[in-house]
Amino acid sequence: MQKSSGNIIxxxxxxxxxxxxxxxxxxxxxxxxxxxxxxxxxxxxxYAKKRNMEEGDGHKAGFTALMSILRYCxxxxxxxVTVYAFSIDNFKRKPNEVQSLMELMREKxxxxxxxxxxxxxxxxxxxxxxxxxxxxxxxxxxxxxxxRVTAHNNQRVxxxxxxxxxxxxxxxxxxxxxxxxxxxxxxxxxxxxxxGAFARIDQGLxxxxxxxxxxxxxxxxxxxxxxxxxxPKRVEPAGEKDGMxxxxxxxxxxxxxxxxxxxxxxxxxxxxxxxxxDVPLIKLVDIEKHxxxxxxPDPDILIRTSGEARLSNFLLWQTSTCPLYAPTALWPExxxxxxxxxxxxxxxxxxxxxxxxxxx
Amino acid sequence: MQKTSGNIIxxxxxxxxxxxxxxxxxxxxxxxxxxxxxxxxxxxxxYAKKRNMEEGDGHKAGFTALMSILRYCxxxxxxxVTVYAFSIDNFKRKPNEVQSLMELMREKxxxxxxxxxxxxxxxxxxxxxxxxxxxxxxxxxxxxxxxRVTAHNNQRVxxxxxxxxxxxxxxxxxxxxxxxxxxxxxxxxxxxxxxGAFARIDQGLxxxxxxxxxxxxxxxxxNVTxxxxxxPKGVQGAGEKDGMxxxxxxxxxxxxxxxxxxxxxxxxxxxxxxxxxxxDVPLIKLVDIEKHxxxxxxPDPDILIRTSGEARLSNFLLWQTSTCPLYAPTALWPExxxxxxxxxxxxxxxxxxxxxxxxxxx
Numbered sequence: 073m074q075k076s077s078g079n080i081i082x083x084x085x086x087x088x089x090x091x092x093x094x095x096x097x098x099x100x101x102x103x104x105x106x107x108x109x110x111x112x113x114x115x116x117x118x119y120a121k122k123r124n125m126e127e128g129d130g131h132k133a134g135f136t137a138l139m140s141i142l143r144y145c146x147x148x149x150x151x152x153v154t155v156y157a158f159s160i161d162n163f164k165r166k167p168n169e170v171q172s173l174m175e176l177m178r179e180k181x182x183x184x185x186x187x188x189x190x191x192x193x194x195x196x197x198x199x200x201x202x203x204x205x206x207x208x209x210x211x212x213x214x215x216x217x218x219x220r221v222t223a224h225n226n227q228r229v230x231x232x233x234x235x236x237x238x239x240x241x242x243x244x245x246x247x248x249x250x251x252x253x254x255x256x257x258x259x260x261x262x263x264x265x266x267x268g269a270f271a272r273i274d275q276g277l278x279x280x281x282x283x284x285x286x287x288x289x290x291x292x293x294x295x296x297x298x299x300x301x302x303x304p305k306r307v308e309p310a311g312e313k314d315g316m317x318x319x320x321x322x323x324x325x326x327x328x329x330x331x332x333x334x335x336x337x338x339x340x341x342x343x344x345x346x347x348x349x350d351v352p353l354i355k356l357v358d359i360e361k362h363x364x365x366x367x368x369p370d371p372d373i374l375i376r377t378s379g380e381a382r383l384s385n386f387l388l389w390q391t392s393t394c395p396l397y398a399p400t401a402l403w404p405e406x407x408x409x410x411x412x413x414x415x416x417x418x419x420x421x422x423x424x425x426x427x428x429x430x431x432x
Numbered sequence: 433m434q435k436t437s438g439n440i441i442x443x444x445x446x447x448x449x450x451x452x453x454x455x456x457x458x459x460x461x462x463x464x465x466x467x468x469x470x471x472x473x474x475x476x477x478x479y480a481k482k483r484n485m486e487e488g489d490g491h492k493a494g495f496t497a498l499m500s501i502l503r504y505c506x507x508x509x510x511x512x513v514t515v516y517a518f519s520i521d522n523f524k525r526k527p528n529e530v531q532s533l534m535e536l537m538r539e540k541x542x543x544x545x546x547x548x549x550x551x552x553x554x555x556x557x558x559x560x561x562x563x564x565x566x567x568x569x570x571x572x573x574x575x576x577x578x579x580r581v582t583a584h585n586n587q588r589v590x591x592x593x594x595x596x597x598x599x600x601x602x603x604x605x606x607x608x609x610x611x612x613x614x615x616x617x618x619x620x621x622x623x624x625x626x627x628g629a630f631a632r633i634d635q636g637l638x639x640x641x642x643x644x645x646x647x648x649x650x651x652x653x654x655n656v657t658x659x660x661x662x663x664p665k666g667v668q669g670a671g672e673k674d675g676m677x678x679x680x681x682x683x684x685x686x687x688x689x690x691x692x693x694x695x696x697x698x699x700x701x702x703x704x705x706x707x708x709x710x711x712d713v714p715l716i717k718l719v720d721i722e723k724h725x726x727x728x729x730x731p732d733p734d735i736l737i738r739t740s741g742e743a744r745l746s747n748f749l750l751w752q753t754s755t756c757p758l759y760a761p762t763a764l765w766p767e768x769x770x771x772x773x774x775x776x777x778x779x780x781x782x783x784x785x786x787x788x789x790x791x792x793x794x
Contacts, residue, residue, distance in 0.1 A: 239754060243718050246606050356603050380783075381743065385754035392599060392747035396758060421742075 096412065097148050103419040106372035108152035109145060110394075112386055113138065115378035115402030122402075128172055133404035135180050139190065144411050146194040146228050152368045154231040156386045160206065160240055174211050177234065181214040185221055195227035201364045202236030203244070231368055238388035241364050248362040365390055373418050375410070377403040395421060456774065457508050463781040466734035468512035469505060470756075472748055473498065475740035475764030482764075488532055493766035495540050499550065504773050506554040506588050512730045514591040516748045520566065520600055534571050537594070541574040545581060555587035561726045562596030563604070591730055598750035605724040612724075727752055735780050737772070739765040757783060 113134055120130025138155060145153050158177065163170060184191060184198075191198075200215045207215070215234075360366065370390045376382070379400035383391065397414045399406070473494055480490025498515065505513050518537065523530060544551060544558075551558075560575045567575065575594070722728065732752045738744070741762035745753065759776045761768070 237754075239718065239751065242602060242751070243721060246609075246721065249606075250610070356599060359603060359606065381758040381760070382755065383753060383758075388750040388754060389599065389602070391745060392597075392750060393744065396743040396745075398743070 093144075093147070093408065096408075100412065100415055100419075101149060104422045105149045106415065106418050107150065108154065108369055108371040108373075109150050109414075110154040110156070110371040110374045110387055110391075111138075111141070112156045112374070112376035112384065113403040114376055114380060114384075116404060118378065119402040119404045128176060130404065131173065131176055135176075137404045137406055141406060141411065142196075142230065143190060144408055146190075146196070148411075148415070151227075152229045152231065152371075154201075154233065154365075154368065154371060154387070156233045156236070156384075158202075158234040158236075159385065160203070160235055160237045161385070163206070163235075174208050178211050178214045181211075181218050185218055191222060191225070195225040196222065197225040197229050198222045199229060199231045199367055201231050201233045203240065204235060206235040229368060231365070233386070236364065237385040238383075239385060242359070242389060244364070245359045245362040249358045252358075252362075360389075363389065370394065373397060373414050375399070375406075375414055377401055377406055377410075393425060395425075453504075453507070453770065456770075460774065460777055460781075461509060464784045465509045466777065466780050467510065468514065468731055468733040468735075469510050469776075470514040470516070470733040470736045470749055470753075471498075471501070472516045472736070472738035472746065473765040474738055474742060474746075476766060478740065479764040479766045488536060490766065491533065491536055495536075497766045497768055501768060501773065502556075502590065503550060504770055506550075506556070508773075508777070511587075512589045512591065512733075514561075514593065514727075514730065514733060514749070516593045516596070516746075518562075518594045518596075519747065520563070520595055520597045521747070523566070523595075534568055538571045538574045541571075541578050545578060551582060551585070555585040556582065557585040557589050558582045559589060559591045559729055561591050561593045563600065564595060566595040589730060591727070593748070596726065597747040598745075599747060601726050602721070602751060604726070605721045608724040609720045612720075722751075725751065732756065735759060735776050737761070737768075737776055739763055739768055739772075755787060757787075 116130040116134040118130075119133060120126060123130075125133075142153060158173065162173070190196070198218045200219060204212060204215060211234075365387065370392075371387065371394050374383075374387065374391055374394050375397050376384075377399060379398050381396060381398045383396075387394075395418065397417060399410045399413075401407075401410060476490040476494040478490075479493060480486060483490075485493075502513060518533065522533070550556070558578045560579060564572055564575060571594075727749065732754075733749065733756050736745075736749065736753055736756050737759045738746075739761060741760050743758060743760045745758075749756075757780065759779060761772045761775075763769075763772060
């Protein structure tokens, strides 16, 4: 009888709390709702120290806080949530701590998939952001499984940053940019080579094989340099090229012709160097396209617990116009009131920020 | 008599304030002092609106606040001060506002040089950070003159960000990186060409000119592709190259199509081999990008202070503030004063030990 009464009261209070929360969110939704909130989960170890717990227990309490925060965000209507779970710099902590964190992460990823009531209830798709090759093999397997299982969900997105720092992300984007540009050059060159091969087979019997091969090599050389320089093709270089070839064929044994050819080559090189600065090779959109975070828009709010107003190498590029909110609570203590306060602050500044964004 | 008395009292109070400030800074200096403080000067127009002033007067009051803040920083011992004066995004404001801001900036730069009591008193060197080509001609002339005049000062540094956004800085650093890598390739290739020319002049009489020219072009081609791919030179690559050349030299008069097909296949294999190796050796590293930043002349800031209570970076020093505390007092920029600076330094000293420990750990 008493147990049943306790259950009834518990359910009643839970339902009342849920109802009040729904009312609060309905009021908040009258204003603009942020589409992307980023969290820096700071203070797990300090929480454990404050409560005389084990360090691992602090991180577990942090995971519980994360689940409740995710529920509040998705109920409110936030589409993208990003959390900073593990930094590349965190790999330099004590090895047993890193090992236990990796193990805890793998456990929590599997628990996240089993806990169908949240991921499937809101249709959450999981993205793991960062240099995943730095993780240990079991964690990589869990990560890939989680991304594969939730790939069909399209209503909400949860981005978990592991093995991530913002500077590493920018350098990686730059390297991908250069690789992509180079692959474009290679693709055009291979197409030319294939055509050249067939042409040479057809004309082999005419006895012009050597000249054709030489011309093809020259074209490859000029094509490569042109692509690297991004100099547009013009009539003048073609004229110079033809002149150089004719000189060579007609006066094979004349040293003056050789000096002339060499001078022409040097002049062409200098001309290309002069033109190089006019057409930049890599632009802003190229770098942004290769960021890890290209799957989501820039965050509207960035919340860091424990009162530290620092970014700690997290989303430096993406927070160029993003308000930073730093409540003094530790991460396991974060709750509904911090989220509501952050959203209210966002709504207070949203009109001004939107106006500035449209102006720019 | 009354005027003299007023002067005496004014001087006395000024001296007292100065003495108290010196005592306060002496106490602060017992702890670590930040070497680089960055300021986002926000709120000039709101200050003008609040005081019913002209917009230009708000910015002038902001300049006065900047001078006093600079004096406090340099007395405290801060070596580098960075201020965010004008953003690239600010060019999209109303044209007459942009024009008046440019004019005000030129006037204040000249006033900064005339006002010898601060720049020369503390040996301040001026750096203007940003894409200076976007500025108008008179402002750019003032900027270059200011940098030239203060180039000999080596005690304190003032970095003024004009025509600056952090994303633009990062993209510019990337472009400079690629250009530098390409210039290294060009330099080595030109040296080879010069040597080749002399060699061919000497051997011209032997009648081998054509073959030498062909070999040189082929070497140039391979050198370019190797440099772009950053593939280290290996014995295997050299062997393949020699094999290809021998094939060509030995059978160039036979017109054998099979040899040509073989050459083509070898070329394909070399291309695929280079593509496979391309990912192993990254072309651009972290230090290359940092070397080409506009802000490479100064270390990363220790504190970033933004007035008007907005906790945003507004595309200012995104790369450099990866471990930097952000302090956002609610005062507008012309209202900033000694107490805000002292509070920021105290906060810095409270966190400094922890941040230093983390920095050494990493």
